[in-house]
Amino acid sequence: MSLPVQHLCVIPALPLLAAGIAALTPRSGRKLASGVAIAAMALSFILSCDALATALDHPGAHQFFNFTWFDLGLGSVRLGWLLDPLTALMCVMVTFVGLLIFVFSTGYMHEDANAKQFFCFLSLFAAAMLGLLVANSLLFLFICWELVGLASYLLIGFWFHKPAAAAAAKKAFITTRIGDLGLLLGMLWLYDSTGSLLFYDGGSGVLEASALSALSTQLTIGGLAVSTAIGLLIFCGAVGKSGQFPLHVWLPDAMEGPTPVSALIHAATMVAAGVFLIARVYPLMSADLALANVPTHALTVVAAIGAITALLGALIAVGQNDIKRVLAFSTVSQLGYMMLALGVGSWVAAIFHLLTHAFFKALLFLGAGSVIHAAHHEQDIRQLGGLRTSLRVTFATFAIGMMALAGVPFLFSGFWSKEAILHAAHGWGVSHLPLYVGLAAVVLTAFYMTRLVAEVFFGAPRSEHASHAHENPRSLTVPLVILAVCAIALGFLGTPYWPWLQHALDPKAHAEPGGYGLMMLSIVLVALGLGAGWAIYGRRPRAKASALDPLAAKFPRVHAALAARLGFDELYAATFGRLNDALATFADALDRHVFDGAIRFLSRLGEFAGIVNREVDEDVLNGGFDATSAKIRGSGQAYSRAQTGSAHGYLRMIAFGFVLLVLAVLLGGAR
Amino acid sequence: MNQLPLLSAIIFAPWIGAAVLAVLRRAPVPTSRIIALLFSLSTLALSGVALGAFDPARIAPQFVERHDWISALNVHYHLGLDGLSLVLVLLTGVITPVALLASWKVKQSPRLFGALFLVLQGAALGVFLALDFFHWFLFWELSLVPAFFLIKLWGGPGATRAAYQFVVYTIGGSAFLLLGFAAVYAATGTLDFTQLAQLGADGTLQQKLATLGGVWPTAVFLGVLLGLAVKVPLWPFHTWLPSAYAEAPTGASMFLTGVMSKMGVYGFLRILWPIFPSQLQVASGWLLPLALGGVVLGAWAAMRQQDLKRMIAYSSVNHLSYCLLALFAVAGATGRPGVSSEAAAAALSGTILQMFNHGLSAAALFACIGILETRAGGLRGLADFGGVRTAAPLFAGLCGVALFSSLGLPGLNGFVGEFLIFRGVFGLAPGVAAIATLGLLATALFLLTFWQRVFHGPRAGAATRAFADVRGVELAALVPLVVLMVVLGVAPGLLTRLFNPLITSWAGHLTLP
Numbered sequence A: 001m002s003l004p005v006q007h008l009c010v011i012p013a014l015p016l017l018a019a020g021i022a023a024l025t026p027r028s029g030r031k032l033a034s035g036v037a038i039a040a041m042a043l044s045f046i047l048s049c050d051a052l053a054t055a056l057d058h059p060g061a062h063q064f065f066n067f068t069w070f071d072l073g074l075g076s077v078r079l080g081w082l083l084d085p086l087t088a089l090m091c092v093m094v095t096f097v098g099l100l101i102f103v104f105s106t107g108y109m110h111e112d113a114n115a116k117q118f119f120c121f122l123s124l125f126a127a128a129m130l131g132l133l134v135a136n137s138l139l140f141l142f143i144c145w146e147l148v149g150l151a152s153y154l155l156i157g158f159w160f161h162k163p164a165a166a167a168a169a170k171k172a173f174i175t176t177r178i179g180d181l182g183l184l185l186g187m188l189w190l191y192d193s194t195g196s197l198l199f200y201d202g203g204s205g206v207l208e209a210s211a212l213s214a215l216s217t218q219l220t221i222g223g224l225a226v227s228t229a230i231g232l233l234i235f236c237g238a239v240g241k242s243g244q245f246p247l248h249v250w251l252p253d254a255m256e257g258p259t260p261v262s263a264l265i266h267a268a269t270m271v272a273a274g275v276f277l278i279a280r281v282y283p284l285m286s287a288d289l290a291l292a293n294v295p296t297h298a299l300t301v302v303a304a305i306g307a308i309t310a311l312l313g314a315l316i317a318v319g320q321n322d323i324k325r326v327l328a329f330s331t332v333s334q335l336g337y338m339m340l341a342l343g344v345g346s347w348v349a350a351i352f353h354l355l356t357h358a359f360f361k362a363l364l365f366l367g368a369g370s371v372i373h374a375a376h377h378e379q380d381i382r383q384l385g386g387l388r389t390s391l392r393v394t395f396a397t398f399a400i401g402m403m404a405l406a407g408v409p410f411l412f413s414g415f416w417s418k419e420a421i422l423h424a425a426h427g428w429g430v431s432h433l434p435l436y437v438g439l440a441a442v443v444l445t446a447f448y449m450t451r452l453v454a455e456v457f458f459g460a461p462r463s464e465h466a467s468h469a470h471e472n473p474r475s476l477t478v479p480l481v482i483l484a485v486c487a488i489a490l491g492f493l494g495t496p497y498w499p500w501l502q503h504a505l506d507p508k509a510h511a512e513p514g515g516y517g518l519m520m521l522s523i524v525l526v527a528l529g530l531g532a533g534w535a536i537y538g539r540r541p542r543a544k545a546s547a548l549d550p551l552a553a554k555f556p557r558v559h560a561a562l563a564a565r566l567g568f569d570e571l572y573a574a575t576f577g578r579l580n581d582a583l584a585t586f587a588d589a590l591d592r593h594v595f596d597g598a599i600r601f602l603s604r605l606g607e608f609a610g611i612v613n614r615e616v617d618e619d620v621l622n623g624g625f626d627a628t629s630a631k632i633r634g635s636g637q638a639y640s641r642a643q644t645g646s647a648h649g650y651l652r653m654i655a656f657g658f659v660l661l662v663l664a665v666l667l668g669g670a671r
Numbered sequence B: 001m002n003q004l005p006l007l008s009a010i011i012f013a014p015w016i017g018a019a020v021l022a023v024l025r026r027a028p029v030p031t032s033r034i035i036a037l038l039f040s041l042s043t044l045a046l047s048g049v050a051l052g053a054f055d056p057a058r059i060a061p062q063f064v065e066r067h068d069w070i071s072a073l074n075v076h077y078h079l080g081l082d083g084l085s086l087v088l089v090l091l092t093g094v095i096t097p098v099a100l101l102a103s104w105k106v107k108q109s110p111r112l113f114g115a116l117f118l119v120l121q122g123a124a125l126g127v128f129l130a131l132d133f134f135h136w137f138l139f140w141e142l143s144l145v146p147a148f149f150l151i152k153l154w155g156g157p158g159a160t161r162a163a164y165q166f167v168v169y170t171i172g173g174s175a176f177l178l179l180g181f182a183a184v185y186a187a188t189g190t191l192d193f194t195q196l197a198q199l200g201a202d203g204t205l206q207q208k209l210a211t212l213g214g215v216w217p218t219a220v221f222l223g224v225l226l227g228l229a230v231k232v233p234l235w236p237f238h239t240w241l242p243s244a245y246a247e248a249p250t251g252a253s254m255f256l257t258g259v260m261s262k263m264g265v266y267g268f269l270r271i272l273w274p275i276f277p278s279q280l281q282v283a284s285g286w287l288l289p290l291a292l293g294g295v296v297l298g299a300w301a302a303m304r305q306q307d308l309k310r311m312i313a314y315s316s317v318n319h320l321s322y323c324l325l326a327l328f329a330v331a332g333a334t335g336r337p338g339v340s341s342e343a344a345a346a347a348l349s350g351t352i353l354q355m356f357n358h359g360l361s362a363a364a365l366f367a368c369i370g371i372l373e374t375r376a377g378g379l380r381g382l383a384d385f386g387g388v389r390t391a392a393p394l395f396a397g398l399c400g401v402a403l404f405s406s407l408g409l410p411g412l413n414g415f416v417g418e419f420l421i422f423r424g425v426f427g428l429a430p431g432v433a434a435i436a437t438l439g440l441l442a443t444a445l446f447l448l449t450f451w452q453r454v455f456h457g458p459r460a461g462a463a464t465r466a467f468a469d470v471r472g473v474e475l476a477a478l479v480p481l482v483v484l485m486v487v488l489g490v491a492p493g494l495l496t497r498l499f500n501p502l503i504t505s506w507a508g509h510l511t512l513p
Helices: A010-024 A030-057 A085-108 A115-134 A138-156 A163-194 A209-217 A226-241 A250-256 A259-268 A270-280 A298-318 A323-343 A347-374 A392-406 A413-426 A433-457 A474-493 A500-505 A516-538 A550-554 A556-563 A565-616 A629-638 A646-670 B006-023 B029-053 B083-102 B110-129 B133-142 B144-154 B159-188 B193-202 B204-210 B216-231 B240-247 B250-275 B277-303 B308-333 B341-375 B393-406 B413-428 B430-455 B472-490 B493-508
Strands: A063-072 A075-083 B062-070 B075-081
Touching: A010 A030, A010 A115, A030 A075, A030 A085, A030 A115, A063 B341, A063 B493, A075 A085, A075 A115, A075 A138, A085 A115, A085 A259, A085 A270, A085 A347, A085 A474, A085 A500, A115 A138, A115 A259, A115 A270, A138 A163, A138 A226, A138 A250, A138 A259, A138 A270, A138 B413, A163 A209, A163 A226, A163 A250, A163 B413, A163 B430, A209 A226, A226 A270, A226 A298, A250 A259, A250 A323, A259 A270, A259 A323, A259 A347, A270 A323, A270 A347, A298 A323, A298 A433, A298 A556, A298 A565, A323 A347, A323 A413, A323 A433, A347 A392, A347 A413, A347 A474, A347 A500, A392 A413, A392 A433, A392 A474, A392 A516, A413 A433, A413 A474, A413 A516, A433 A516, A516 A550, A550 A556, A556 A565, A565 B277, B006 B029, B006 B062, B006 B075, B006 B110, B029 B062, B029 B083, B029 B110, B062 B133, B075 B083, B075 B110, B075 B133, B075 B193, B083 B110, B083 B250, B083 B341, B083 B472, B083 B493, B110 B133, B110 B144, B110 B250, B133 B144, B133 B159, B133 B193, B133 B250, B144 B159, B144 B250, B159 B193, B159 B204, B159 B216, B159 B240, B193 B204, B193 B250, B204 B216, B216 B250, B216 B277, B240 B250, B240 B308, B250 B277, B250 B308, B250 B341, B277 B308, B277 B430, B308 B341, B308 B413, B308 B430, B341 B393, B341 B413, B341 B472, B341 B493, B393 B413, B393 B430, B393 B472, B413 B430, B413 B472, B472 B493
Parallel strands: none
Antiparallel strands: A063 A075, B062 B075
């Protein structure tokens, strides 16, 4: 059996169907809703594996199926599906991780009265995410892109009675929409210059040679190639969605959503959509590389933003005390790594890291969820502690996830994918700055993850909740174990010794020469981070919840700045927030005082004119245009004298103006 | 011409209903409500008949009725239906019954309410179908009378002032419109839109008007422009709108925003652009910034509103300004060498779609606010609610779809129209399109604020007491609108196929005389 490309839409359609069924199920039908959602995901997973097999049979080929959405003018708006190894691998990842998280959710959301709605939204998310992956049209990708944003909004605000959750949901939607405006403009520009938004279309798609050469040879504002400008605008969308600096502020707040949501949407899949998008349009992003005399290449900007984000996220993660926020900033940082990889020319390394990260970060979030569930919703790491004995499975799997994220050598997947990125950065001809930033983030990552594990699992329990915690049921722990296995195994698909993944994604990719020196260096840096973390937080564990953080004791101001997330939220509130308020006040005042004021003034003038009008006489006006019916209305209103009120002032004014105009036209026409 | 006069039937069926209601003085309240509803449904039924026989490929008006009327003035009774009219007739057909359902519980003389509503409906249909200025203008003005009484008699505390302001402001604009057409008539001797468009296209009209000399040809154009601009409204002639929409009873707000605001845009497309192409081309230089002002400042002004109805009213200013933005961009590009007909087709299709889509979403939002108002005993401030989603999940879901449709979420109807408008405007005036995206951001901001403050958080304000979910008539009003939002979001071709050949022909002839 193999899934033909024109039926690829079945993969997203199944979860969509599940969402529809869940929406129509009464509240009491949570078993049905979760059962249907899991079944749909499982089927989609099987189909995705099948699609992967098909894609791997045609290495390097882009199979597509396009169709007309609706006719427009002489042409039409067309959409389509695309099957290549990138799509297929992403689909397999999303359906597999999604399936595990759905299973986890049945246990985690067990007591929630709205559980059926939860599965409805999760299925909707999965449908939109899979639609985004199979799209062969930037327009369809954008539609799904916005729909995953909607699902994210609904799920962050799932506990909408909590004001913080409702506010976080809105912040996420608005912040990502700022980026999406760039994406929209980029899309419009692309549509306008090429007449198409299809990626591949037998030679006339936007990612094919003729369109690319046209786009990269024209120059536009600032001496940029058109392809550069479009690429950067599209990248704006990725910056918003993937929590890149300077639009990263929404992602940590998104942790207000239930933890399975954080794992699925805000760690493994949706936030990686920005990376996927850039990888998808990579031919466009890199079309300008051949140009020499341009101010910048699109990918250079991507690399810079990625490097800044990687470092920024890792720094702030050091100062956070909420288990989910540490992981959220870690996600920001890791997404920065992926962008960095894209920027320095290796989209394959970016996707490799995206895939490994999806598994180990989903594992870490679900582990955090398991901790939170066991510790009665205690998320503050200062209040936890000592959980390694009470939550054995969670501890073991979380430790594996931590080592994968930290890049502990050889056994863990994160090591190999991070190595791939660092190698790519090392080979980048433009600058070595991203490499140095990447190496610095390696130390920080190992450090904050050691801190997290030490605070949560070592020492003694520091609160009632932590001391009463006991291991969760199977529905929570089994997904953890499976993800932990993946967090190890996945790395071996892309080692320099057997680069299966790299070849699957891009058969033309040449084998990178092994840089053992760089590998040694990064191993040393990981050891440094782990050692420092253990020395500061592990050797003498925190004694009580109120004890001062060792870093805060040593460097109070630095720590305070990191804990306050370097003040981005305050900065934005003081600038954009105020600007927004000022604009709103301005627009409202303009209406109330200037425009409405002008009308009031005219009505006063009208009242005055009405008096004059009445006093002078009506004979002058009566001469000549009795025939027009409007005149009757006009004069009738002008002479209605008995009533007061500004409305009547308007009437008089209008009659007056009308009369003036009639006179003028008559005189003018007679000339 | 020996067929059934279908278009006359469409226009006058609601008026017959109004007459029936006027005669049946003793009819019990439920009966008069049902009579009003049934006659309001006539439009949908008859336009369904028209839809069946309508040939989208023919660009000229269909089902034409043309009879001599006042031969001394060369006035004809001339009706016709093309893709543009058909879409708006369908919209009227959907909105009117739904608006009547939303006002089902009106206590104060429901018979009169229904009768006035039917008169309003017929007048609006007349505007969309008339092809001769004379009775077009009669319908145009006549629509104000029932609207005035609907606002004044069934409206809120500030209704009297709002109604006066609405009517007077609009009449003020119309006076100039009438005057402009008086001059056009004096110059050409005809009031027939088809003939005038012909004269406008080949430049004859301009030559004839030029004989007036001086500033008068311009004044004539400006007069017509002003009449239409007030009606839409074009920023900054919009200040009557928030109070009129806010003070009107729910059903009237729905009709005003759903249908009557489209009369102005229709006038731009049917009259101003075809008859005065050169003048509009010149004027688009300053009209585009005004439309942009409506898009951007309209949205930001909405953010400051505490009254939910005023907020949605401002959002209407924003949404309708997109239509004008697209039209002005096309008009401005007319005659420019190398103008992209693809972009023009997108912009014009977007305009028509946006009219229909805005009609659905704004009417649904006003219906939702009406429901909130009923539950809260007349309160409808942003701060008067909280946690309604906990109390009324179904209502929250329906209102949520309407809100997200209004903010242009892909998958729902609003997106397609706005995307096409942006696609077109970007191709014709990229800078304008770039600035206009700010409107999209601001719309999301205030609509999500609405959603968050009213539906989320702990139960507060009116929602702390018993707050029933939607049921019965309320559902019957909301569900059709929400279903259409989803259907047209997924399959916009259902509408575009009706007017695509027409738009293609317009976009293919972007030349000046």
